[in-house]
Amino acid sequence: MSTLTEIMQCNYCGIEFDEFDKNQDLKIHTLVGYGSKHDGERILLRFCCDCFDKIIDECKISPTVSSVW
Numbered sequence: 001m002s003t004l005t006e007i008m009q010c011n012y013c014g015i016e017f018d019e020f021d022k023n024q025d026l027k028i029h030t031l032v033g034y035g036s037k038h039d040g041e042r043i044l045l046r047f048c049c050d051c052f053d054k055i056i057d058e059c060k061i062s063p064t065v066s067s068v069w
Helices: 019-024 049-058
Strands: 026-031 042-047
């Protein structure tokens, strides 16, 4: 019996995750409301550590960042 393993890749750059990326589990998961071409869809975006940092750094308005939840 063969075991299927999920290949996890970054939605931004497409690289396959290494163990560090898998452990960090950096993702955005949301239900899209109206006003988008994705109305009513559930979206899951996964990012490698490098792309996540790049996206945060490139925001025109800095996201709220907290070291504690």
